[in-house]
Amino acid sequence: xxxxxxxxxxxxxxxxxxxxxxxxxxxxxxxxxxxxxxxxxxxxxxxxxxxxxxxxxxxxxxxxxxxxxxxxxxxxxxxxxxxxxxxxxxxxxxxxxxxxxxxxxxxxxxxxxxxxxxxxxxxxxxxxxxxxxxxxxxxxxxxxxxxxxxxxxxxxxxxxxxxxxxxxxxxxxxxxxxxxxxxxxxxxxxxxxxxxxxxxxxxxxxxxxxxxxxxxxxxxxxxxxxxxxxxxxxxxxxxxxxxxxxxxxxxxxxxxxxxxxxxxxxxxxxxxxxxxxxxxxxxxxxxxxxxxxxxxxxxxxxxxxxxxxxxxxxxxxxxxxxxxxxxxxxxxxxxxxxxxxxxxxxxxxxxxxxxxx
Amino acid sequence: xxxxxxxxxxxxxxxxxxxxxxxxxxxxxxxxxxxxxxxxxxxxxxxxxxxxxxxxxxxxxxxxxxxxxxxxxxxxxxxxxxxxxxxxxxxxxxxxxxxxxxxxxxxxxxxxxxxxxxxxxxxxxxxxxxxxxxxxxxxxxxxxxxxxxxxxxxxxxxxxxxxxxxxxxxxxxxxxxxxxxxxxxxxxxxxxxxxxxxxxxxxxxxxxxxxxxxxxxxxxxxxxxxxxxxxxxxxxxxx
Numbered sequence: 203x204x205x206x207x208x209x210x211x212x213x214x215x216x217x218x219x220x221x222x223x224x225x226x227x228x229x230x231x232x233x234x235x236x237x238x239x240x241x242x243x244x245x246x247x248x249x250x251x252x253x254x255x256x257x258x259x260x261x262x263x264x265x266x267x268x269x270x271x272x273x274x275x276x277x278x279x280x281x282x283x284x285x286x287x288x289x290x291x292x293x294x295x296x297x298x299x300x301x302x303x304x305x306x307x308x309x310x311x312x313x314x315x316x317x318x319x320x321x322x323x324x325x326x327x328x329x330x331x332x333x334x335x336x337x338x339x340x341x342x343x344x345x346x347x348x349x350x351x352x353x354x355x356x357x358x359x360x361x362x363x364x365x366x367x368x369x370x371x372x373x374x375x376x377x378x379x380x381x382x383x384x385x386x387x388x389x390x391x392x393x394x395x396x397x398x399x400x401x402x403x404x405x406x407x408x409x410x411x412x413x414x415x416x417x418x419x420x421x422x423x424x425x426x427x428x429x430x431x432x433x434x435x436x437x438x439x440x441x442x443x444x445x446x447x448x449x450x451x452x453x454x455x456x457x458x459x460x461x462x463x464x465x466x467x468x469x470x471x472x473x474x475x476x477x478x479x480x481x482x483x484x485x486x487x488x489x490x491x492x493x494x495x496x497x498x499x500x501x502x503x504x505x506x507x508x509x510x511x512x513x514x515x516x517x518x519x520x521x522x523x524x525x526x527x528x529x530x531x532x533x534x535x536x537x538x539x540x541x542x543x544x545x546x547x548x549x550x551x552x553x554x555x556x557x558x559x
Numbered sequence: 560x561x562x563x564x565x566x567x568x569x570x571x572x573x574x575x576x577x578x579x580x581x582x583x584x585x586x587x588x589x590x591x592x593x594x595x596x597x598x599x600x601x602x603x604x605x606x607x608x609x610x611x612x613x614x615x616x617x618x619x620x621x622x623x624x625x626x627x628x629x630x631x632x633x634x635x636x637x638x639x640x641x642x643x644x645x646x647x648x649x650x651x652x653x654x655x656x657x658x659x660x661x662x663x664x665x666x667x668x669x670x671x672x673x674x675x676x677x678x679x680x681x682x683x684x685x686x687x688x689x690x691x692x693x694x695x696x697x698x699x700x701x702x703x704x705x706x707x708x709x710x711x712x713x714x715x716x717x718x719x720x721x722x723x724x725x726x727x728x729x730x731x732x733x734x735x736x737x738x739x740x741x742x743x744x745x746x747x748x749x750x751x752x753x754x755x756x757x758x759x760x761x762x763x764x765x766x767x768x769x770x771x772x773x774x775x776x777x778x779x780x781x782x783x784x785x786x787x788x789x790x791x792x793x794x795x796x797x798x
Contacts, residue, residue: 210656404663411660414649421609421647422661423635423711 207395209402211264211410213529214481218536230387234380242383248491249386250447255471255487256397256480257440263477264401265433266413267324271314271332272441272468274339277460279307279442280449281343284364287450289354292368300370300446307442308435315434319427324416336465343457363456370450382451389447390484393440397480400436409433441468463506470513476526486525561620562587562715562746563608568617570603577603579770580617585715590737590747592757592778595767596790601750602644604767605719608748609641610634622714640713644720644750646700648707650693654684657692657703661710674710681736682706697724705733709740716740718749722756734759766790 208215214223234242254272261267282303287296318331347360358364370377370385377385400406411419412426419426449455458464475486490512497505520527563585570578578600585591593601606612608619610631618627626634635641649657658675666674679685682702687695692703701724708716718737722730730753737747737760751757757764757778764781766774774787781787 210653404667407656407660407663410652411649414651415647417611417631418643418647418649418707419660420630420632421635421641421643422707423632423664425630425632 206399206402209398209406211401211406212398212481213479213526213533227387227391231384234383239379242380244495246383246386247451248488248495249383249390250444250451251468251471251491252390252444252484252487253393253447254441254444254468255475255483256393257437257444258468258472259475259477259480259483260397260401260409260440261433261437262472263479263483264406264413265409265430265437267430267434267437268326268329268469269332269434269437270329270465270469271311271336271438273460273465274332274336275307275311275438275441276445276448276464277336277339277343277455277457278310278445279303280445280455280459281358281364282306283446283449284367284455285353285356287367288356292371293374294372296368296370296450297372300450303446304439304442307445308439311435311438311442312431315431315438319430319434333462333465336460337462340457340461343460361457363454363458364449365454367449367453369453370447386447389443393443394480394484401480405429405432466513467509470509470516472523473516474512474524476523476529478522479526479529482523482526482529485529486523489525560587561585562622563748564620564623565604565608566618566620568604568607568614568619570600570607570612571615577770578607578614581767581770581772583765583772585746585748586763587714587746588741588744590741590749590760590762592761592764593748593750593767594752594754594757594764594781595773598769599767600770601767602719603770605641605717605748605750609639609717635711635713638714639717640708640711640715641717642701642704642708642719642721644723646697646704648692648700648703650691652692653689654692654695654703655679655688658706658710661707665710665712678706678710698726698729701725702729705736714746716745716747718747718751720750720752722751722753730756731759 208220233245237245254276258269258272261269280303283299286299286302290299314332314335318328323331343358344361346358347362349357351358351360356364356367368376370382375381401409408419408424408426408429411422411424412429416426445455448459471487471490472483474490476482490509494505494509497508516524561584563583565581565583568578568581569576581600581604583604593604595601603612607614610626610629610633614627618625620626621634621637621639624637626637649660652660655675658678659671662671662674662678676685679688682705684695684699684703684706687699692700695703701721705718705721708718722733725733734756737749741747747760749757749760761778764776764778765772766781766787768790773790774781774784
């Protein structure tokens with residue numbers, strides 16, 4: 203199992219990396235002890251989006267499929283959570299609503315993915331079709347203001363969005379504040395480690411082979427369409443997890459969280475971070491979300507312009523991603539220093555030997 | 560007994576007929592060479608056999624089973640394996656991982672690592688196993704792709720110009736490799752231009768010209784054929 207966590211498909215390996223991982227995890231776990239509840243709540247909000255970014259990293263960076271549809275599945279799952287939580291009642295049923303809404307998003311991804319992949323859509327057209335589907339859903343939900351647009355007791359409410367659903371709860375205990383923060387940290391650790399294992403497994407090997415050369419992968423006996431569909435479904439399902447958590451966190455969801463500006467965000471996070479690595483995506487997306495939120499307090503427009511500028515800068519200056527580039531630089535320097543010091547130690551030892559004999 | 564039986568296959572691309580009403584039989588355990596001038600339809604016929612192109616007309620049997628409608632991966636699973644004309648490897652992945660991806664369907668754990676090492680030694684790629692495949696020379700990429708094709712342990716090995724970009728020594732070694740694989744029972748179908756290489760390995764030869772079968776038989780019979788010499792071999796080459 204540890205071999206899969208530490209495999210060649212993921213950067214950041216060995217005792218040094220895992221020590222850093224444990225230090226960061228420990229810091230995240232003790233953070234609520236020192237921080238005020240507002241900051242803890244903000245961090246929970248940032249964590250919501252990380253799943254969507256990791257899903258896109260899997261599809262785009264590892265699978266070579268640029269999906270513009272992360273907010274499509276975010277929206278499907280977010281609205282599904284709302285409809286289910288309102289109709290099923292509160293309490294522990296919200297957990298069932300969360301799981302079901304992710305399953306619904308994955309089924310939707312499976313259907314859309316099947317028609318695209320079996321229809322031979324790839325490359326830029328994959329992005330165009332997923333973006334089109336995203337915009338269709340956003341426009342559709344925008345015109346559902348009338349009272350006739352309801353599912354059971356849940357009104358869709360057009361641009362004003364759906365509200366009134368309960369947050370996640372176990373019995374009478376609402377998972378909010380610090381509890382939500384810890385649930386988020388646990389989910390991120392589970393998803394991150396599971397994805398590391400996936401990409402370093404045999405399936406991961408075929409996923410990257412399909413990105414590199416789908417014809418050769420098929421010529422080795424793999425039905426590449428199945429692997430692409432699996433990648434797309436998992437990646438979109440993670441967007442669904444973000445969507446359901448978002449609705450439960452804010453107890454509302456609107457079509458603007460699906461539309462074009464929202465749909466572009468995961469692309470910016472993952473491109474800036476470095477799409478070919480899960481750790482870079484995790485760290486970079488968190489930093490960007492943190493920065494975006496900080497600037498949004500002063501001006502939302504300025505934050506959006508900055509995101510656009512960052513995407514441009516990434517494409518022109520660091521197409522592999524800034525965070526990944528910096529990470530590789532640090533790793534190279536570190537290993538070069540270690541090699542130098544071990545050579546020096548060796549030289550010292552050899553100088554000592556003649557004296558000893 | 561026929562392993563591959565191509566019956567009346569035609570392939571048209573718009574107004575161009577690349578392969579026209581071709582019948583080709585490759586018997587179990589033989590090394591069969593497909594020769595012909597550029598544009599004769601050799602690579603197209605290969606791609607039809609392996610399923611990269613659907614034929615416009617005709618049927619293809621593999622081990623007496625009609626595979627005409629099957630996708631390439633299903634044909635590979637039946638026991639065929641191909642090395643394409645231009646090196647087709649996973650360029651952004653290390654050499655060892657290329658081999659690993661080809662092997663992992665058949666072997667796992669320590670057995671797979673042993674087989675990886677054996678293939679890398681056989682291909683003279685062991686010192687470069689950590690390099691990205693795209694950083695290898697053209698000839699080495701050819702070797703790597705041959706290795707990936709061999710990793711599947713196919714019944715039928717299809718090699719499209721396997722020696723392009725190789726030195727004479729490497730070409731000879733490739734010939735020896737094919738002969739040893741054939742001695743172990745593997746059926747090999749080769750498209751090749753290098754007549755010295757064809758002489759080294761061929762048991763039967765089929766000549767394609769303008770998308771049609773022009774001649775077939777033993778290499779000696781083909782070399783004696785004046786018409787073949789005229790269209791392709793060039794009389795000066797035939798001795």
